[in-house]
Amino acid sequence: MNSDFNGRRRWGIVKSFAFAIEGIIHSLKYERNIKIHLAVALVVIILGVLYNISSFEWLLIILAIGGMISFELMNTAVERVVDLVTSDRHPLAKQAKDIAAGAVLIYAVMSVMIGCIIFLPKMF
Numbered sequence: 676m677n678s679d680f681n682g683r684r685r686w687g688i689v690k691s692f693a694f695a696i697e698g699i700i701h702s703l704k705y706e707r708n709i710k711i712h713l714a715v716a717l718v719v720i721i722l723g724v725l726y727n728i729s730s731f732e733w734l735l736i737i738l739a740i741g742g743m744i745s746f747e748l749m750n751t752a753v754e755r756v757v758d759l760v761t762s763d764r765h766p767l768a769k770q771a772k773d774i775a776a777g778a779v780l781i782y783a784v785m786s787v788m789i790g791c792i793i794f795l796p797k798m799f
């Protein structure tokens with residue numbers, strides 16, 4: 676462990692990865708939405724194998740699944756920071772949480788559209 680120019684502790688790269696994985700495991704344990712995203716991702720991966728989708732289609736699915744889980748993790752981080760800053764009701768706290776949730780919603784709609792464009796023609 677070293678210090679940066681502000682005297683803050685700087686962790687090695689392995690430790691930083693370990694912290695990131697700790698964050699992912701924490702979210703998996705306590706965030707219902709991430710469990711739902713993972714379940715949906717598993718179904719989509721099974722469909723992808725069953726329908727033998729192309730490399731380009733896998734690329735889009737990887738972006739949809741990875742992006743969705745990353746957005747959800749960011750949303751959880753925003754929720755945690757807001758809850759850390761205040762336990763009172765505050766319009767800015769509401770805006771921060773709702774805007775982060777809005778970002779997740781937009782990506783979720785995009786992901787559903789990607790899924791429909793890839794799988795619906797193969798199903799029907």
Ligand SMILES: Nc1ncnc2c1ncn2[C@@H]1O[C@H](COP(=O)(O)OP(=O)(O)OP(=O)(O)O)[C@@H](O)[C@H]1O
Pocket residue numbers: 708754761762763764765766768769770772773776
């Ligand atoms: N400190 C606060 N001040 C004002 N509004 C808040 C505050 N905390 C949460 N809210 C609002 O209350 C509503 C519910 O928020 P809450 O964080 O409890 O659950 P959520 O947004 O459904 O998230 P999740 O289900 O992922 O935990 C949201 O509209 C949120 O913006």
